[in-house]
Amino acid sequence: xxxxxxxxxxxxxxxxxxxxxxxxxxxxxxxxxxxxxxxxxxxxxxxxxxxxxxxxxxxxxxxxxxxxxxxxxxxxxxxxxxxxxxxxxxxxxxxxxxxxxxxxxxxxxxxxxxxxxxxxxxxxxxxxxxxxxxxxxxxxxxxxxxxxxxxxxxxxxxxxxxxxxxxxxxxxxxxxxxxxxxxxxxxxxxxxxxxxxxxxxxxxxxxxxxxxxxxxxxxxxxxxxxxxxxxxxxxxxxxxxxxxxxxxxxxxxxxxxxxxxxxxxxxxxxxxxxxxxxxxxxxxxxxxxxxxxxxxxxxxxxxxxxxxxxxxxxxxxxxxx
Amino acid sequence: xxxxxxxxxxxxxxxxxxxxxxxxxxxxxxxxxxxxxxxxxxxxxxxxxxxxxxxxxxxxxxxxxxxxxxxxxxxxxxxxxxxxxxxxxxxxxxxxxxxxxxxxxxxxxxxxxxxxxxxxxxxxxxxxxxxxxxxxxxxxxxxxxxxxxxxxxxxxxxxxxxxxxxxxxxxxxxxxxxxxxxxxxxxxxxxxxxxxxxxxxxxxxxxxxxxxxxxxxxxxxxxxxxxxxxxxxxxxxxxxxxxxxxxxxxxxxxxxxxxxxxxxxxxxxxxxxxxxxxxxxxxxxxxxxxxxxxxxxxxxxxxxxxxxxxxxxxxxxxxxxxxxxxxxxxxxxxxxxxxxxxxxxxxxxxxxxxxxxxxxxxxxxxxxxxxxxxxxxxxxxxxxxxxxxxxxxxxxxxxxxxxxxxxxxxxxxxxxxxxxxxxxxxxx
Numbered sequence: 001x002x003x004x005x006x007x008x009x010x011x012x013x014x015x016x017x018x019x020x021x022x023x024x025x026x027x028x029x030x031x032x033x034x035x036x037x038x039x040x041x042x043x044x045x046x047x048x049x050x051x052x053x054x055x056x057x058x059x060x061x062x063x064x065x066x067x068x069x070x071x072x073x074x075x076x077x078x079x080x081x082x083x084x085x086x087x088x089x090x091x092x093x094x095x096x097x098x099x100x101x102x103x104x105x106x107x108x109x110x111x112x113x114x115x116x117x118x119x120x121x122x123x124x125x126x127x128x129x130x131x132x133x134x135x136x137x138x139x140x141x142x143x144x145x146x147x148x149x150x151x152x153x154x155x156x157x158x159x160x161x162x163x164x165x166x167x168x169x170x171x172x173x174x175x176x177x178x179x180x181x182x183x184x185x186x187x188x189x190x191x192x193x194x195x196x197x198x199x200x201x202x203x204x205x206x207x208x209x210x211x212x213x214x215x216x217x218x219x220x221x222x223x224x225x226x227x228x229x230x231x232x233x234x235x236x237x238x239x240x241x242x243x244x245x246x247x248x249x250x251x252x253x254x255x256x257x258x259x260x261x262x263x264x265x266x267x268x269x270x271x272x273x274x275x276x277x278x279x280x281x282x283x284x285x286x287x288x289x290x291x292x293x294x295x296x297x298x299x300x301x302x303x304x305x306x307x308x309x310x311x312x313x314x315x316x317x318x319x320x321x
Numbered sequence: 322x323x324x325x326x327x328x329x330x331x332x333x334x335x336x337x338x339x340x341x342x343x344x345x346x347x348x349x350x351x352x353x354x355x356x357x358x359x360x361x362x363x364x365x366x367x368x369x370x371x372x373x374x375x376x377x378x379x380x381x382x383x384x385x386x387x388x389x390x391x392x393x394x395x396x397x398x399x400x401x402x403x404x405x406x407x408x409x410x411x412x413x414x415x416x417x418x419x420x421x422x423x424x425x426x427x428x429x430x431x432x433x434x435x436x437x438x439x440x441x442x443x444x445x446x447x448x449x450x451x452x453x454x455x456x457x458x459x460x461x462x463x464x465x466x467x468x469x470x471x472x473x474x475x476x477x478x479x480x481x482x483x484x485x486x487x488x489x490x491x492x493x494x495x496x497x498x499x500x501x502x503x504x505x506x507x508x509x510x511x512x513x514x515x516x517x518x519x520x521x522x523x524x525x526x527x528x529x530x531x532x533x534x535x536x537x538x539x540x541x542x543x544x545x546x547x548x549x550x551x552x553x554x555x556x557x558x559x560x561x562x563x564x565x566x567x568x569x570x571x572x573x574x575x576x577x578x579x580x581x582x583x584x585x586x587x588x589x590x591x592x593x594x595x596x597x598x599x600x601x602x603x604x605x606x607x608x609x610x611x612x613x614x615x616x617x618x619x620x621x622x623x624x625x626x627x628x629x630x631x632x633x634x635x636x637x638x639x640x641x642x643x644x645x646x647x648x649x650x651x652x653x654x655x656x657x658x659x660x661x662x663x664x665x666x667x668x669x670x671x672x673x674x675x676x677x678x679x680x681x682x683x684x685x686x687x688x689x690x691x692x693x694x695x696x697x698x699x700x701x702x703x704x705x706x707x708x709x710x711x712x713x714x715x716x717x718x719x720x721x722x723x724x725x726x727x728x729x730x731x732x733x734x735x736x737x738x739x740x741x742x743x744x745x746x747x748x749x
Contacts, residue, residue, distance in 0.1 A: 045734060046726075046734070058732050059726070059728075059732070059733075059734050062732050063732065071731055072731075073731055073732050073733045076455055076731065076733070077733075080453075080455075084451065084453065085451060086450075086451070086453075133745055133746070134367070134745065135367065135369070135684065135745055135748035135749060136749070137369060137684055137748070137749060138367045138368070138369065138684075138748075141368075165472055165474070167469065167472075168368075169368060170368060171366055171368060171720050171722065177371070179472050179601060181472050181473035181476075181565075181600055181601025182473045182474055182475050182476070182564075182565050182600070182601065185564075204648075228647065228648075230644060232643065232644060252644070252647055254643075254644035254647075256642065256643055256644060276644070276647065278642070278643070278644040280642040280643070281642075302641055302642060302644070304642070305638060305639065305642035306638055307577065307578065307581035307635055307638060307639075308418040308421075308581060308630075308631060308634050308635060308638075
């Protein structure tokens with residue numbers, strides 16, 4: 001290549017080392033460089049700007065797109081308006097006009113680093129925030145989840161194959177929540193038997209609207225970590241539900257819209273661990289509900305749906321002005 | 322050079338987004354996400370709630386006349402305070418039915434925002450980030466869909482009823498996380514069923530024809546995206562036949578319950594939200610406008626509040642009777658409050674410094690007020706809650722990873738609630 005042609009094709013933008021680097025050093029390195037370059041122990045936002053590789057890598061996407069300042073995060077953040085909370089550097093004035101122009105022109109001309117190799121070293125992680133007080137309900141679930149490894153994809157698939165979608169109750173653990181929305185009509189007592197290998201780690205089980213019957217009670221005895229059981233609008237009548245008395249973590253039992261009646265009330269009265277018991281639209285007499293309230297003083301029993309009357313016509317609503 | 326992806330744009334037709342989401346669910350993508358690398362032991366999120374019904378009061382609901390009354394204050398005007406089922410918590414007299422259900426809710430009286438204009442405020446409320454020309458941020462429902470997916474493989478996880486610009490949106494996330502928009506809740510899902518002149522065998526024949534054409538196209542251009550588009554149509558047909566479409570049909574509801582929600586679109590939208598959550602939809606936003614009461618504030622509230630009162634009180638009662646409040650977080654939110662000072666038009670103007678929101682269910686403690694304003698409703702005295710904090714609280718309740726960074730197309734890192742921190746004292 002002739003010298004003249006080389007000059008014509010060479011990048012015309014500012015030199016990285018002589019013009020761009022000093023701007024980055026002055027305004028960015030305090031937070032976005034390794035300690036040897038004056039940065040913190042952990043770079044902010046996992047972004048380091050003290051080597052070509054780190055700048056290219058960015059914080060999960062390129063920080064600089066050669067030739068395209070408007071698509072480069074580095075340019076976007078330094079060029080935001082003075083009052084924009086995302087503008088870099090934060091809590092300091094916006095970069096001077098000529099510094100901004102230097103960065104823009106350098107990216108536009110191809111973001112050539114020249115012979116600069118910068119610093120080695122890996123971008124670290126930001127410090128996690130200190131935890132706040134964890135609500136009791138979550139603490140209880142975390143204790144239950146202790147020692148339960150997350151499901152494998154194969155196990156999740158196995159549950160899906162019998163109609164259940166599964167998710168962790170406590171993120172990152174194997175304490176499980178199972179639902180079958182959209183598959184209710186395929187879930188019956190046999191499907192519940194298929195859950196047997198997972199029974200001890202299921203905390204939330206939604207069977208509302210499914211085809212299960214009183215045949216499931218013996219099976220449910222295996223669900224030793226069960227916290228929330230939803231059987232609304234199923235065929236269960238409550239014959240045999242006393243096995244739930246052995247489930248010491250059971251807090252929520254939803255039986256609304258079932259045929260659970262007065263005969264089952266005595267068994268329900270033994271479920272002293274319950275926080276909430278849902279019995280709306282069940283054939284239970286008022287006396288049975290009253291008796292239940294006495295036996296379960298710590299349980300919220302919901303057995304009715306009280307709706308507000310229809311709204312009065314608009315002309316009756318006017319304030320006395 | 323264009324780096325935008327035509328299949329992942331936020332302004333794509335939203336039906337496609339919906340069907341794409343359905344495809345994702347059926348293909349098991351959401352199942353994978355549950356156990357993906359994002360869920361680590363470092364996650365600090367709670368997970369007291371599974372679903373959200375988000376009631377957005379568009380225009381800026383007057384805190385002084387609804388959830389933060391100041392009896393005796395000169396700034397109170399024609400609003401009286403009434404007692405509620407929450408001991409010591411008073412609210413405005415136009416919400417008598419809600420008053421009976423405050424034992425299930427916490428009123429937050431120390432909300433504050435930095436945005437005093439409607440679009441900016443609405444955007445900030447929904448995304449936790451400031452409105453800017455350079456990027457579109459996702460709203461909470463899109464983050465939820467992104468991190469956890471849906472609970473019903475044939476329904477979208479994220480639905481918006483009566484939405485408008487800058488309410489629920491996918492932002493820079495893939496368009497399949499965008500909400501399915503419903504305009505009129507009483508009309509259900511438009512065009513989800515074939516016209517009557519097209520019978521099932523015609524649908525099947527057309528589908529075969531389409532499959533044949535797609536097959537040819539696929540052979541010539543084997544691409545994951547082309548395949549995904551073809552699968553999307555299969556899922557659309559699946560959905561047309563799905564029994565879960567019944568979730569959208571308010572005609573299946575008991576007449577007494579339909580009436581109780583109120584005849585306005587908002588009330589029926591709340592009823593639809595309940596039906597959707599019952600069927601495994603996870604995030605439903607319902608919008609009620611008309612709160613921008615610069616002129617004749619009290620007359621306007623005489624008309625607006627009963628719609629909210631009727632719908633929200635019925636929703637809370639209905640969810641409670643069905644046991645759905647256990648895992649469903651009900652959010653009542655607005656972009657800012659209104660001035661304590663009553664202007665010369667007998668109205669109230671925008672007031673970002675202090676306002677009120679309400680949370681119920683999903684693990685939230687009941688019967689409480691959190692935070693407080695001074696005796697005129699002007700300044701926050703105690704426990705301020707910023708918009709990012711509010712969003713972080715909802716995200717925490719859902720068990721979303723607050724620290725996990727997701728990158729925009731331009732490679733910038735964002736988290737579900739920005740710099741917000743969850744207010745864990747709100748939980749039982």
